[in-house]
Amino acid sequence: MDLIFAEATPPGRGGVSIVRVSGAGARTVAERLAGPLPKPRHAYLREIADGENILDRALVMWFEAGHSFTGEDVVEIHLHGAPVIVRRLGQLLKAQGLRLAEAGEFTKRAFLNGKMDLSEVEGLGDLLAAETESQRLAALRMSNGELARKADAWRSLLIRAGALVESSVDFADEEVPEEVPGEVFELLDMFKAELEMQIRGYAAAERIRNGFEVAVIGPPNAGKSSLINRIAKREVALVSDIAGTTRDIIELRLDLKGLAVTLLDTAGLRNARDELESRGIDRARQRAEAADLRLHLSPEGKADNSLWQEGDLVVASKADLHDLERGLSVSSVTGAGLDMLLDKMFDVLSQKASGAALVSHERQLNALMAARNAVDDVYELPAELLAEAVRHASSSLDHLLGRIGAEDYLDVVFTSFCIGK
Known part of the structure; x- marks a missing residue:
């Protein structure tokens, strides 16, 4: 991917302006401007210079790929908060082949590199837009991966149910414990009850988010x-x-x-x-x-x-x-x-x-409803069709987290972010 940069703090005068660089070779770019940066996650006081011309004295730090927000090599340069300094640094970075990041591109790279799932991205967007305490708390739960953890727990129910169904298909002519079918439907009932709770609480969660x-x-x-x-x-x-x-x-x-x-x-x-x-x-x-x-x-x-x-x-x-x-x-x-x-x-x-769910976006609601509907009224289905219904429900959970079929939502989700995030 291209090397990108952007100001991560609001533009204008202030105490500090932070410029963030992400992509393979970010450390090399920073060292051309600031000198050696031996250790990751250490702040170094450096003079930012273009040849013999000193731009500013700044704190510079880098994060290695796999241990950064985007999952790529990332550099942060903490400058004095003067717009002219930020503009001049931007010119120096462009001269080295970097381009200005698009809106939400840092977060998009975090998603594409597996550092965040789509529900966490949406939670982060809500957190950045939060104006009240209730909005902050709801967004923080989402951005911290609470919905993702719940989805993994729901998937565990489906995996267990699917394994039991598959065993009844694969070994239909052999001895299979009689309690297996009953356990399958108990697991699916638990799965549906969990999703119904989230679906019922969507309206309240959506009102908290939008007001x-x-x-x-x-x-x-x-x-x-x-x-x-x-x-x-x-x-x-x-x-x-x-x-x-x-x-x-x-x-x-x-x-x-x-x-x-x-x-x-x-x-x-x-x-x-x-x-x-x-x-x-x-x-x-x-x-x-x-x-x-x-x-x-x-x-x-x-x-x-x-x-x-x-x-x-x-x-x-x-x-x-x-x-x-x-x-x-x-x-x-x-x-x-x-x-x-x-x-x-x-x-x-x-x-x-009261009773607000974690899900507060229509996209999330649709994925949950698809997962719930996939295993609704399956009690009389043959084992082969039941197994397919369980796989469909699991696939819908992958849609919820953006693990598959996320392309249709990416532009909508990430363009709501500001440049630098």
Whole structure:
């Protein structure tokens, strides 16, 4: 493979900028610029020079193939964090025949060299994109190989079941213990139960990864935009006494006690007076119906029955103007009741997040469903067909980890990474 390089730290001024080089001959390239680097995994303070011209004093270290992130020879050069230094080093590396890495190419090489499986790659991508504690924890489990370890345990069940089935085929005319068929189906039942647990928990895991949506709905002038602005502590939505001010959906992303949540400020629900307002109301209804939670906001504290779903919250607005003792009430002017509302939202959403599985990508879900379906309704199959069903299930687990059939997903997965990772 080509020798590649990229800045592994965010571009711009900073204390340190790290440039990473990967590929056969990376150590030789570094030693041309920095002098001898005798031992791997040791940091050396060196002058980076182009002939007699010194570029910078930097820490330089190298990792030998098989013991690096990519599985190839890797060099890291820790420079002072000035963009001009990084640019100049890039010019020197290109002069030696290196090329700038593409987005995600370091991680792609780690996958191709067997340092990571595809589920770990997806977990790493999620970790780099994590904005909340719940996202970080879920991504860390995936990137640390927890799903891969589970898949290996599931494969062990299939290997045992497959061996028993194959023995019944190969030695059909000889004495085979009567308990063998029963054990096969016990193993397959265990396998399916494990996968069913992951499949059922996919929806919750996917919401943790992508975030929950909470729609604030209600009649015009109910205080929806004011509530959004109060939660944001800035003017996100335009506020006016004129009914129908909000025409399009305004989104506010927030970290709600570790959960990623997007609040949707929707158009006031009423009989529209013009086509533009009608389109805004229709869009508001569609997003509200698809949301994970709806806040029914009005001065009277009444729900919109046409959009009500179990678990929704009814909230009385403008509590500073009305003496409302019942239920949830908030004031966007004083902030009264806001903490209680956020606590209630968290309680509802955390309940929806409970039982989250490891699998949080549609690709992973499809592979698990294929594996589960392969051994569903196999109790009456002849041994030869049962053996083939077990092999099909095992193959689907290989798809899950990207050991086979990964080509269709590589571009999609790796282009979501930044350059330098």
